[in-house]
Amino acid sequence: MTTAAATPNPSACALPWWKQTTVYQVYPRSFCDTNGDGIGDLRGVLSKLDVLAELGVETLWLTPFFDSPGRDLGYDVRDYRKIGAESGTFADLVELRQELSRRGMRLVFDLVLNHTSDQHPWFQQALLCPKSPERDYYLFRKGKGPRGDKPPNNWRSMIGPSGWQRDPTSGDYYFTSFLPFQPDLNHRNPAVTRNMLSIVRFFLEQGADGLRLDIFNALLKDPSFADNPFSFRPLPSEENPDGFFQQNLYTINHKDSIEFARTLRAFVDSVPEPEQPDGTLPRPGKERFLVGEVFGPPKLLRSYLGMPDDGLNLVFLFKTLRTPFSAEAFFDLIEEYEREFPAPLLPTWVLGNHDKPRYIERLGNDARRAKVLSTLQLCARGVPFVYQGEEIGMTNLDLPADSALDPLSNMYGFVPTELRRLLRKKGILLNRDECRTPMQWSMDENAGFAPPGTRPFLPVHPGFPFCNVEAQRKDPTSLFQHYKRLFALRRAFAALHGGSLALWHKTSVPKGVLAFTRQHEAQTVFVLLHFADDEAEVRLPFACEPLYSTHGSPLLPPSRRLRLRPFEAVLLTPIPGSLGTFAP
Ligand code: NOJ
Numbered sequence: 001m002t003t004a005a006a007t008p009n010p011s012a013c014a015l016p017w018w019k020q021t022t023v024y025q026v027y028p029r030s031f032c033d034t035n036g037d038g039i040g041d042l043r044g045v046l047s048k049l050d051v052l053a054e055l056g057v058e059t060l061w062l063t064p065f066f067d068s069p070g071r072d073l074g075y076d077v078r079d080y081r082k083i084g085a086e087s088g089t090f091a092d093l094v095e096l097r098q099e100l101s102r103r104g105m106r107l108v109f110d111l112v113l114n115h116t117s118d119q120h121p122w123f124q125q126a127l128l129c130p131k132s133p134e135r136d137y138y139l140f141r142k143g144k145g146p147r148g149d150k151p152p153n154n155w156r157s158m159i160g161p162s163g164w165q166r167d168p169t170s171g172d173y174y175f176t177s178f179l180p181f182q183p184d185l186n187h188r189n190p191a192v193t194r195n196m197l198s199i200v201r202f203f204l205e206q207g208a209d210g211l212r213l214d215i216f217n218a219l220l221k222d223p224s225f226a227d228n229p230f231s232f233r234p235l236p237s238e239e240n241p242d243g244f245f246q247q248n249l250y251t252i253n254h255k256d257s258i259e260f261a262r263t264l265r266a267f268v269d270s271v272p273e274p275e276q277p278d279g280t281l282p283r284p285g286k287e288r289f290l291v292g293e294v295f296g297p298p299k300l301l302r303s304y305l306g307m308p309d310d311g312l313n314l315v316f317l318f319k320t321l322r323t324p325f326s327a328e329a330f331f332d333l334i335e336e337y338e339r340e341f342p343a344p345l346l347p348t349w350v351l352g353n354h355d356k357p358r359y360i361e362r363l364g365n366d367a368r369r370a371k372v373l374s375t376l377q378l379c380a381r382g383v384p385f386v387y388q389g390e391e392i393g394m395t396n397l398d399l400p401a402d403s404a405l406d407p408l409s410n411m412y413g414f415v416p417t418e419l420r421r422l423l424r425k426k427g428i429l430l431n432r433d434e435c436r437t438p439m440q441w442s443m444d445e446n447a448g449f450a451p452p453g454t455r456p457f458l459p460v461h462p463g464f465p466f467c468n469v470e471a472q473r474k475d476p477t478s479l480f481q482h483y484k485r486l487f488a489l490r491r492a493f494a495a496l497h498g499g500s501l502a503l504w505h506k507t508s509v510p511k512g513v514l515a516f517t518r519q520h521e522a523q524t525v526f527v528l529l530h531f532a533d534d535e536a537e538v539r540l541p542f543a544c545e546p547l548y549s550t551h552g553s554p555l556l557p558p559s560r561r562l563r564l565r566p567f568e569a570v571l572l573t574p575i576p577g578s579l580g581t582f583a584p
Helices: 042-047 049-055 090-102 121-128 133-137 190-205 255-270 298-305 327-340 367-379 407-411 417-425 469-474 479-492 494-498
Strands: 023-026 059-062 079-083 106-111 164-166 173-175 210-213 289-292 348-350 383-387 500-503 513-520 523-530 536-539 544-549 561-564 569-574
Touching: 042 049, 042 090, 049 090, 049 469, 049 479, 059 210, 079 090, 079 190, 090 106, 106 190, 121 133, 133 190, 190 255, 255 289, 255 298, 298 327, 327 500, 327 513, 327 523, 348 367, 367 383, 367 479, 367 523, 367 569, 469 479, 479 494, 479 544, 494 513, 494 523, 513 536, 523 561, 561 569
Parallel strands: 023 059, 023 383, 059 106, 106 210, 210 289, 348 383
Antiparallel strands: 164 173, 500 513, 513 523, 523 569, 536 561, 544 569
16 A cells, blocks of 8 residues: 655654644544443543554544533533533543543543523523523623514524524523524623633643634624624525625624634633643643634634734634535645645644535545545645544435434424435535434444444444444555555654645646645655546656555656556655756
């Protein structure tokens, strides 16, 4: 599969760890169930650490596992200081931290700042007692109209309908940016800021090396509560959150949310790291990272990173999800990210998550194409986020809308199945259960996700006998082995985890080929990606040694040429002393 003759440059790259890392997203609920309740748990994550370490991922991001009624499967938090009974205990978390630390791995928590569950004691108190201070923890407003039974303004939730919900007792309305049972917190109330920052401190004390910030760009709304203007856009996208015929002028990406990124960063940097599980002394601050879930054009998202870098450390960039599979489109995307996120800033590379359709479906479930795209993801400059199951090519599962656990699906229950499938191909997932099916570990019952005789909380994808970790670990040509090889190369080569990136000019490679150079000090890696189903010959600037090919050994005829096969991705390094003949 691989020929790695060249020795990695031993000079370690001086960047902070989080700039060099690779993140693997675990959706604990569907990762591994150890207690037989059909729901994945922290001990399940623990039990799979060896496989994850073998795969070579460096940082785990765990989606919320705190106490929640579970109506949005953890993103509706009832108690931020308590672990959900179905997920495990603090003792499990401590053990998880210890075991991660033993393997040199890091842990990222998911922090929901924008809203709580409507079962949170603050909200319960706010409903019960309109005069209580908790009432102002949320966005309550009087309704309009003579009877006060019209929403206070036209603000929509991010998912379509009006974001205003009526409290039947007082007749007032409260605002929800997402689902109706997730009331938005009032981040203009200093008591809310104080409370939420103390939760941030608590998360850091529990050993979080980083925080993923849920819908961070909805945090602060305009205090005028003025109507949002009309927009012609029917549907929002990752790049433009305007939609449902509304421009989100006063609700999304408000300048105060962007400013809050700096407050949060300063706070996180001021909290000393807790003692390490191995008893070593706390390290100074500034070692943790914040990654924001934000939507908008890359130019705007960049502003969350501060002036120039005193805000969030990273923002998710979802433009990859809608970029067509072509060398030209990804050339333009890399060019844009390099322009908008120049060093010391870094882009992120995301192909999917627990809300998005699994990317391999968009590629016709073709592992060759998936290898090309994941090579780009893991070799371009930036922090890659890999969603569990991507490394074995798990695909979406068609599930009936009427039995969905995802409340979003129920809200859009009227959309016919064919249209849902079509939307999924376009990157819109109405039933998020379809990308959250249990992780496929083996050919055993329940794909090894849960003990025999257990009924998993979501059905296992019937393709699991052919698509599972155990089988792919044994197959040198599998997607799992491909990811494993790339994680290892990325870790070994400072050029890949910390170097600069230069795109080769479009005219220096044949159509269908995208090539770029990664460079750190004297170390150079060339990455060549062939997006087409034909053969292509590339002239190399130097005589090269192969590091990796998705097709076995790369075809390197003499005279500085590389013959790329259909959908082949190749990594090369120049042979020292070989002189270049042209600058790509
Ligand atoms: C974004 C999360 O990724 C999603 O799963 C959740 O439903 C919403 N935010 C609301 O918290």
